[in-house]
Amino acid sequence: AQSVTQPDIHITVSEGASLELRCNYSYGATPYLFWYVQSPGQGLQLLLKYFSGDTLVQGIKGFEAEFKRSQSSFNLRKPSVHWSDAAEYFCAVGADGAGNMLTFGGGTRLMVKP
Amino acid sequence: GAGVSQTPSNKVTEKGKYVELRCDPISGHTALYWYRQSLGQGPEFLIYFQGTGAADDSGLPNDRFFAVRPEGSVSTLKIQRTERGDSAVYLCASSMTSGETQYFGPGTRLLVL
Numbered sequence: 001a002q003s004v005t006q007p008d009i010h011i012t013v014s015e016g017a018s019l020e021l022r023c024n025y026s027y028g029a030t031p032y033l034f035w036y037v038q039s040p041g042q043g044l045q046l047l048l049k050y051f052s053g054d055t056l057v058q059g060i061k062g063f064e065a066e067f068k069r070s071q072s073s074f075n076l077r078k079p080s081v082h083w084s085d086a087a088e089y090f091c092a093v094g095a096d097g098a099g100n101m102l103t104f105g106g107g108t109r110l111m112v113k114p
Numbered sequence: 115g116a117g118v119s120q121t122p123s124n125k126v127t128e129k130g131k132y133v134e135l136r137c138d139p140i141s142g143h144t145a146l147y148w149y150r151q152s153l154g155q156g157p158e159f160l161i162y163f164q165g166t167g168a169a170d171d172s173g174l175p176n177d178r179f180f181a182v183r184p185e186g187s188v189s190t191l192k193i194q195r196t197e198r199g200d201s202a203v204y205l206c207a208s209s210m211t212s213g214e215t216q217y218f219g220p221g222t223r224l225l226v227l
Contacts, residue, residue, distance in 0.1 A: 004156075036218075043118070043218035044157070044205070090156050098213040100147070101170060104156030 002027045002095045004105035012111040013081050021076040021108050023065075023091030032094030033074040034102065035065055039087040047089075049099070050074065061085070086112045116140065118219035120206050126225045127196055135191040135222045139208030145169075146189050147216055148181055149205040157205055163189060164212045196226045 003026045013019055025031055035047040048059025055067040065076045074091060088107045095101040119138040127133050139146050145164050149157035159173040163183045171181070178196075183189040193200055203223050207216040 041220070043220045044207075045218070046215055049215065092156075095159070096170065099209075099216070100145070100162055100212055101159045101173070102147075102149075102157070102216070103159065106154075106156050 002031075002093055002103050004091050004093050004103055006089075006091055006105035006108050008108045009106070010109045010111065012113060014113045015083050016080050019076075019078045019081045019085070019110070021089050021091075021110070023074045023076065023105060024072050025074060025091070025093045026072065027093050027095075029097060031074075032097070032099050033065075033067060034092040034094070034099070035059065035063070035074075035076050036090045036092060036104075037061075037087050038090065038107075044090065047076070051099075081110075081112055083112045083114065086110055118206055118208050118217055120204075120219040120222050122222060123220065124223045124225075126227065128227050129196060129198060131196050131226075133193050133196055133224065135193075135204050135224070137189045137191070137206030137208075137219060139187060139189070139206070140217055143208035143210055143217075144186065145209045145212040145214070145216075146183060147207040147209075148189070148191050149207070151203045151205055151221070153202070160191075162212070169212060193224075196224075198226050200224060201226045 005024045033050040036044040091105045092102040095103045147162040148160040151157040161171040166186045203221040207218040
């Protein structure tokens with residue numbers, strides 16, 4: 001069965017520092033991969049997605065992610081974090097071979113120090 | 115434009131009672147999804163609709179849970195004989211069609227006492 005692991009429950013970075021959030025997935029075929037962000041009181045917002053093609057994917061708010069099949073990873077990166085990036089981040093895989101039945105990881109809570 | 119809306123935003127009920135949670139998708143979106151998010155966890159897929167029919171309901175935990183979308187727009191998630199373990203945030207999402215980007219609503223927080 002498909003699964004998603006986000007090894008870091010909490011991460012704290014200083015404003016302006018670079019960020020990498022880890023995501024490992026288990027899926028038998030080529031996965032559909034997603035990163036969502038959830039801010040307090042707001043719904044989940046899609047940051048970026050990977051279906052096929054270029055393994056480096058650009059998203060909104062300056063985020064990017066790289067699909068590495070050999071490592072079963074889809075890590076999220078941002079070169080310079082802003083205080084407004086503090087939120088919970090979820091990695092997800094499309095469990096049905098498309099983008100329908102999303103299986104989410106447990107999330108990583110990002111805190112940003114001034 | 116208007117996003118996905120869910121009502122009520124909060125619902126408190128007693129164990130054994132019946133509840134209905136409503137989702138209004140983005141206008142024109144034909145696919146609609148329900149997820150459940152327990153405290154400290156990621157969302158868990160429940161069911162999704164393409165049009166009026168349930169395309170996949172494999173995530174519904176048991177037969178106390180049921181969802182409908184009679185006219186292909188608004189959907190209602192129904193929970194019978196609620197249990198304390200049903201307490202969670204129930205999220206709804208919609209997409210233009212199945213397989214497209216899912217846009218999530220703010221959720222309904224259900225508390226079963």
